[in-house]
Amino acid sequence: MEQNDITAYLERKGVKPTANRILVLKTLKESDRPMCLSDLENELITMDKSSIFRVLTLFQEQEIVHTFEDGRGILNYELCTSTTICNLSDAHIHFYCESCQKSFCMDNIAIPDLQLQEGFIAHSISFVIKGTCPKCNKKLNQQ
Amino acid sequence: MEQNDITAYLERKGVKPTANRILVLKTLKESDRPMCLSDLENELITMDKSSIFRVLTLFQEQEIVHTFEDGRGILNYELCTSTTICNLSDAHIHFYCESCQKSFCMDNIAIPDLQLQEGFIAHSISFVIKGTCPKCNKKLNQQ
DNA sequence: GAAAAGAATACAACCCAGTTGCATTCCACA
DNA sequence: TGTGGAATGCAACTGGGTTGTATTCTTTTC
Numbered sequence: 001m002e003q004n005d006i007t008a009y010l011e012r013k014g015v016k017p018t019a020n021r022i023l024v025l026k027t028l029k030e031s032d033r034p035m036c037l038s039d040l041e042n043e044l045i046t047m048d049k050s051s052i053f054r055v056l057t058l059f060q061e062q063e064i065v066h067t068f069e070d071g072r073g074i075l076n077y078e079l080c081t082s083t084t085i086c087n088l089s090d091a092h093i094h095f096y097c098e099s100c101q102k103s104f105c106m107d108n109i110a111i112p113d114l115q116l117q118e119g120f121i122a123h124s125i126s127f128v129i130k131g132t133c134p135k136c137n138k139k140l141n142q143q
Numbered sequence: 144m145e146q147n148d149i150t151a152y153l154e155r156k157g158v159k160p161t162a163n164r165i166l167v168l169k170t171l172k173e174s175d176r177p178m179c180l181s182d183l184e185n186e187l188i189t190m191d192k193s194s195i196f197r198v199l200t201l202f203q204e205q206e207i208v209h210t211f212e213d214g215r216g217i218l219n220y221e222l223c224t225s226t227t228i229c230n231l232s233d234a235h236i237h238f239y240c241e242s243c244q245k246s247f248c249m250d251n252i253a254i255p256d257l258q259l260q261e262g263f264i265a266h267s268i269s270f271v272i273k274g275t276c277p278k279c280n281k282k283l284n285q286q
Numbered sequence: 287g288a289a290a291a292g293a294a295t296a297c298a299a300c301c302c303a304g305t306t307g308c309a310t311t312c313c314a315c316a
Numbered sequence: 317t318g319t320g321g322a323a324t325g326c327a328a329c330t331g332g333g334t335t336g337t338a339t340t341c342t343t344t345t346c
Contacts, residue, residue: 018312018323037303048325053305055323071269073216073332074303095263104263112255119277120238120247126214127270134262161294161342180332191296196334198294216303217332 013062020047024055025079028065034076034094034103070103071096071130078105093127099136156205163190167198168222171208177219177237177246213246214239214273221248236270242279 006025010017027043028035035043040052056077059065065077076094093106106129116122132140149168153160170186171178178186183195199220202208208220219237236249249272259265275283 016322020324049303050305050326051324057305069212069214069216071212073212073218075216093257095259095265098266106260108260109257114236114252114272116238116272117249117251117277119280120249120272120274121280122238122272122274123241124273125271126273128268129257129259129263129265130267130269131263131265134260137262137264159293159342163295192332193297193334194295200334 010064013064015058015062015064020051021055021058023047024052024059025064028077028079034068034070034078034105036070036074036076036103038074040077068094068126069128070094071098071128072101076103091125091127093129095133096128096130097133097136098130099132099140102133104133153207156207158201158205158207163194164198164201166190167195167202168207171220171222177211177213177221177248179213179217179219179246181217183220211237211269212271213237214241214271215244219246234268234270236272238276239271239273240276240279241273242275242283245276247276 003022003026006022006029007017010021010025015021023044024040024047027040031039037049037053037056040056041047041049044052056065059077060067063080066080067075067077070076091111093109093111095104095106096102097104111125111127114122114125146165146169149165149172150160153164153168158164166187167183167190170183174182180192180196180199183199184190184192187195199208202220203210206223209223210218210220213219234254236252236254238247238249239245240247254268254270257265257268
């Protein structure tokens with residue numbers, strides 16, 4: 001994605017496109033997997049942790065990213081890919097690899113209708129499967 | 144549940160039934176909901192946090208309790224109700240109330256078969272629905 | 287029944303992800 | 317070009333979880 005596109009996208013979302021915000025959005029876009037705060041810290045050595053955090057918080061408010069907890073209880077950030085992705089209806093499942101500590105999107109697994117007990121009202125869901133990813137399974141098998 | 148039953152249960156699980164361990168197990172048994180470390184801290188003022196933690200760790204190893212993260216990324220402890228509850232096959236969904244910060248078991252909602260992508264191997268699952276519980280919804284409606 | 291060995295516990299300190307206060311810098315607009 | 321508000325960096329804090337270690341308790345052995 002071009003710098004111009006990123007700028008335009010931020011503006012469309014009502015966010016002033018500062019250098020840092022462009023940087024964070026670009027990094028998230030270029031990553032094929034969700035990232036946590038420390039992932040971004042390691043990637044963006046020019047930015048302070050608190051600045052990254054505030055950008056991510058803003059992005060969340062403007063529904064540019066959404067979050068979920070991986071298997072360790074650590075927040076992961078992921079770009080919203082459509083206007084509706086943040087809604088309950090099309091939330092998706094994440095996979096957390098206990099070997100390499102990375103999170104993956106399981107876009108292809110649909111979450112079935114869940115019939116909650118009387119009185120419970122759902123706002124969001126967080127479905128995480130923990131295990132080992134293909135790469136790590138391969139490595140483990142070779143040993 | 145009687146003290147004797149608790150003692151016997153611990154012994155059956157290969158755990159020496161010390162006063163603290165009996166206390167923790169009793170507290171968990173008497174709670175109708177999963178508890179986190181600080182819940183137990185507040186309840187068991189005679190016990191140190193680290194002691195509770197070590198008892199819970201031991202209970203986990205002996206499959207007396209299992210854990211899951213609630214919506215805040217905080218570990219919750221819950222008694223294993225059968226010999227198989229800790230397996231992937233009969234894991235269940237939890238509900239986290241964002242209003243009162245309590246976790247609930249949704250025993251009655253079965254988790255459907257999940258077809259993972261090639262190469263991924265699941266060890267455990269953690270499905271949490273966030274929202275508001277019946278009690279809080281009632282309160283909110285009255286306002 | 288006392289001493290020795292080992293397990294359980296309390297206390298204190300630490301780790302780390304997340305968060306906040308505040309001073310400084312940047313930038314748009316007058 | 318000066319000014320006000322937004323954005324940022326730095327430092328410090330919070331809270332859940334965890335660990336090292338000294339002390340206490342329990343069990344074993346003689």
